[in-house]
Amino acid sequence: MIEFQRVGKRFGKSGGAALEDVSFHVPQGGIGFLTGHSGAGKSTLLRLAAGLDMPSAGRILIAGTALDSLREARRTALRRHMGIVFQEHHLLLDRNVFDNVALPLVMAGYSFTDIQRRVRAALDKVGLLKYETASPRELSGGEQQRVGIARAVINRPSLLLADEPTGNLDPEMSMEIMNLFRQFNQAGVTVLIATHDLALLRELGFPVLSLRGGRLVHNDFQNPRMEH
Amino acid sequence: MAALSLKQRFAYTPRGHALRHSLAYLSRARVATLLTLLVIGISLALPAIFSVLVTNLRSLDVGNEDANSLTLYLHMRVDDLGGVELASRIQQRDDIRMTRYVSRDEALETFSRHFSLADAVDTLGENPLPGAIIAVMATEDDDEARIAALSQELSALPEVEFVKYDLRWLKRLHALLELVSRAVWLIGGLLVMTALLVIGNTIRLEMLRRSDEIAVSHLVGASRRQIRRPFLYSGLIYGFAGGLLALCLVWLSVGLLRGPTAELAGLYGSGFELSGLNGAQSGLILAISTLVGLTGAWFAVRWQITRLCNPGESS
Ligand SMILES: Nc1ncnc2c1ncn2[C@@H]1O[C@H](COP(=O)(O)OP(=O)(O)O)[C@@H](O)[C@H]1O
Numbered sequence: 001m002i003e004f005q006r007v008g009k010r011f012g013k014s015g016g017a018a019l020e021d022v023s024f025h026v027p028q029g030g031i032g033f034l035t036g037h038s039g040a041g042k043s044t045l046l047r048l049a050a051g052l053d054m055p056s057a058g059r060i061l062i063a064g065t066a067l068d069s070l071r072e073a074r075r076t077a078l079r080r081h082m083g084i085v086f087q088e089h090h091l092l093l094d095r096n097v098f099d100n101v102a103l104p105l106v107m108a109g110y111s112f113t114d115i116q117r118r119v120r121a122a123l124d125k126v127g128l129l130k131y132e133t134a135s136p137r138e139l140s141g142g143e144q145q146r147v148g149i150a151r152a153v154i155n156r157p158s159l160l161l162a163d164e165p166t167g168n169l170d171p172e173m174s175m176e177i178m179n180l181f182r183q184f185n186q187a188g189v190t191v192l193i194a195t196h197d198l199a200l201l202r203e204l205g206f207p208v209l210s211l212r213g214g215r216l217v218h219n220d221f222q223n224p225r226m227e228h
Numbered sequence: 229m230a231a232l233s234l235k236q237r238f239a240y241t242p243r244g245h246a247l248r249h250s251l252a253y254l255s256r257a258r259v260a261t262l263l264t265l266l267v268i269g270i271s272l273a274l275p276a277i278f279s280v281l282v283t284n285l286r287s288l289d290v291g292n293e294d295a296n297s298l299t300l301y302l303h304m305r306v307d308d309l310g311g312v313e314l315a316s317r318i319q320q321r322d323d324i325r326m327t328r329y330v331s332r333d334e335a336l337e338t339f340s341r342h343f344s345l346a347d348a349v350d351t352l353g354e355n356p357l358p359g360a361i362i363a364v365m366a367t368e369d370d371d372e373a374r375i376a377a378l379s380q381e382l383s384a385l386p387e388v389e390f391v392k393y394d395l396r397w398l399k400r401l402h403a404l405l406e407l408v409s410r411a412v413w414l415i416g417g418l419l420v421m422t423a424l425l426v427i428g429n430t431i432r433l434e435m436l437r438r439s440d441e442i443a444v445s446h447l448v449g450a451s452r453r454q455i456r457r458p459f460l461y462s463g464l465i466y467g468f469a470g471g472l473l474a475l476c477l478v479w480l481s482v483g484l485l486r487g488p489t490a491e492l493a494g495l496y497g498s499g500f501e502l503s504g505l506n507g508a509q510s511g512l513i514l515a516i517s518t519l520v521g522l523t524g525a526w527f528a529v530r531w532q533i534t535r536l537c538n539p540g541e542s543s
């Protein structure tokens with residue numbers, strides 16, 4: 001589902017490599033953690049996988065399609081089949097929870113009836129249906145994160161990418177979020193979660209990809225026993 | 229209920245969504261929006277007001293005949309019969325096309341329509357105005373020497389007290405108006421450019437303020453066209469509303485100038501009335517301003533969209 005072949009990424013001409021010679025394959029229906037210290041390249045890797053940025057070397061295949069073979073417009077359209085939970089793409093504060101979750105459906109041109117039905121189902125799934133008309137400002141960090149997840153899965157993606165989704169949440173709330181991801185995975189969605197929360201990593205026992213200084217230093221997906 | 233759900237349905241189509249959030253942004257940034265609208269309105273109103281004035285001054289055209297005529301004021305002792313005779317004699321000259329005799333009574337009547345001469349007439353006990361002959365010249369060139377010679381010749385006639393070539397100033401006015409109307413076009417062009425830049429910069433700022441929305445839309449797979457749309461709508465709204473404001477300003481200015489203009493025209497014995505914009509001209513102003521809004525927004529969007537969508541790629 002997500003395949004990196006000797007991927008490298010440099011920012012600017014003189015800058016060092018954020019990623020170097022990274023190869024791995026997360027199979028369809030798999031779930032895994034991407035880990036490493038701050039600055040190891042986790043966010044960069046996820047941005048590349050989402051087609052938000054292009055690698056400087058190597059190639060990336062998503063569901064068998066090489067991203068570099070696509071024009072920008074097609075790469076953008078591909079994201080309609082991905083769910084993405086990134087910190088820098090937080091909720092929009094100028095609209096209520098319903099409208100935040102509805103955004104991907106509006107952009108995909110769904111009718112209002114469909115939008116209403118699906119947004120309510122997604123909010124229900126993350127346990128926030130009662131907040132549909134609330135402003136995101138009124139929600140706690142964990143609730144906001146769950147709204148973000150509802151927005152990410154509203155298009156029924158086949159791939160879910162999350163960058164430190166439990167970054168500033170307490171352990172209990174973190175566990176709740178992870179359980180959501182696990183449920184989506186059990187429904188067939190391929191999931192890759194970047195985190196540096198080692199406690200969470202141990203507790204859940206998902207396969208792990210480890211980055212250090214832009215290089216992949218550990219890859220559980222190479223081990224057939226770990227594959228789902 | 230049906231109307232509400234129709235509105236709701238529209239609000240969640242890509243176009244309705246873009247329009248809704250543009251309007252919401254513009255009303256949130258109320259003061260900035262109003263200031264921008266004022267700048268646009270004034271920049272578009274100024275050339276429109278100038279061109280209304282030029283058009284009006286042009287309509288002051290008294291016709292070539294009048295502009296090309298000499299007025300011969302007669303001695304008081306010349307009676308109507310003598311005046312009419314003299315007029316027909318002058319008309320026979322080759323360099324005069326036609327003449328018209330204005331009697332002393334007619335002059336008094338015209339004059340007293342604008343001024344109260346009753347007192348003067350009472351005091352003097354008689355009409356103080358002389359009779360006059362208006363002589364239209366046969367040639368229409370502006371040869372000052374020829375006109376001066378003709379004036380001299382005519383004023384040498386025993387019945388004539390003096391000759392005036394009054395309406396020369398109208399010809400000069402028309403030449404001047406030609407220049408002024410070109411200047412109006414030039415200044416108008418510059419002011420329209422100003423409006424374009426103001427809208428462009430306003431949209432640029434709006435894009436920066438709404439960069440979260442752009443990034444999230446990009447993330448969830450919105451096409452470039454969809455991302456551009458709300459900003460083009462904002463430009464369109466600025467242009468259209470700015471145009472409406474400009475029309476109001478023109479209308480207000482014409483209204484304010486109408487009274488004094490009528491008074492001034494009355495002093496010169498003219499029933500001239502300042503006319504404002506007609507429907508076609510108003511439509512043109514609205515169309516131009518809307519186009520300016522859209523163009524300004526389009527440039528801003530083109531300039532900025534790549535940077536805001538893909539911050540990583542621009543380095
Ligand atoms: N847009 C960018 N421009 C320049 N350097 C960047 C950019 N994004 C990331 N980097 C660099 O790439 C390296 C990896 O960063 P990142 O992927 O954010 O790490 P992580 O998410 O693991 O903390 C860091 O050294 C960071 O400074």
Ligand SMILES: [Mg+2]
Pocket residue numbers: 042043044163
């Ligand atoms: Mg990061």
